[in-house]
Amino acid sequence: MSFDLPRNVILPVDAVDVRLDPGPHPFALTNAAAIADNWRRETAANPALFDGTVVLLSELAYRDGRLIGRCHAVNYSTFMLWRKRRENSGAEHAYAHAMLVAGDNALVAIRMGPHTVNAGRVYFAAGSFEPIDFRDGLVDVDFNMMREVGEETGLDLSKAERGRHYHALSTASGTVIFRRYRVAEPAEELARRISAFVATETEPEIEGPVIIRNAADLPDGLMGHMKPLIEWHFAGAD
Known part of the structure; x- marks a missing residue:
């Protein structure tokens, strides 16, 4: 199977x-x-x-609306070298984004803290899959999404309205699996709550929240995979 999925196109995903x-x-x-x-x-x-534990893929394919793959636990140090040698490495990276949609339809992303690998970069609160995110050997994507959002922003998304489907975007740098999470509060209130949480952290992972109000409202430091996700959202796609 190896890596067999369309690149640079947003795919509907019924199951992972x-x-x-x-x-x-x-x-x-x-x-x-x-x-x-x-x-x-x-x-x-x-x-x-x-040097914690994350996972790297050895196989990933898109079949009949499903993402099917195999991954292995590796040390973060392994992941760091792979980032430099990813071409023809026999490994790829997949990660998940809870696309946080405020009550006013704005998106709320985060800017990473200065001590992190992606310092200053903007994307939705997220982290690599870890062994804790697997149930009976199968990845629980929503658990990962809610866990990472909670750890980085302090927000509890367990009662948020989830989009009907997952979607995925696969590029040369990795595959992002994403899903809308809608909450009632306006973006400014979510940003205030995130900022208050960050202020209580001794070593916060993020610098703070970033509000995105339309497809042309692209902040400095935006990660490359984010632009098509933002355009997809404001186009009303599902």
Whole structure:
């Protein structure tokens, strides 16, 4: 199967069947020395980095409205080297975005904190899949979405209205799985609550909220995959 899905187009997704393989990822096995060397350089430049556990894909395909794939738990240090060697690596990255839609239809994103790998970049609150996000070996995308939003912004999305479907956008840099989460509060109120939460954190992951009110309202530092998602939302697509 490897990686067999359309690129650079937003796909409707009825279900995500991505399973966690207990074995090591081939990329981690064949690049152990380079991973260690690169991690020493990365942590020398940014001592705040933590070598936790994330997952990397070894297979992903789009079949009949479903994303089907296999992934493996790897150290974050492995992921950091893969970012530099992703072409023809036999590995890809998938992650999830809860697209936070305020009561006034504005989108509420976040800007990452200065000590993070993506410092200053703007996207929806999110993080890589981790082993905690899997149930009986199958990824729970909504659990990941709500967990990451809660950790980064303090917002509880458990009662938010979810979009009927997932959607996905696959590019050369990775595959984002996203879903609208609608709440009643206007964007300014959500931004106020996020800012208040960030102020209580000793080492917040994010700098603060970013409100996006239309498809032309693109903030500085916007991650490349975000523009088509923003255009999709304000076009009223589903």
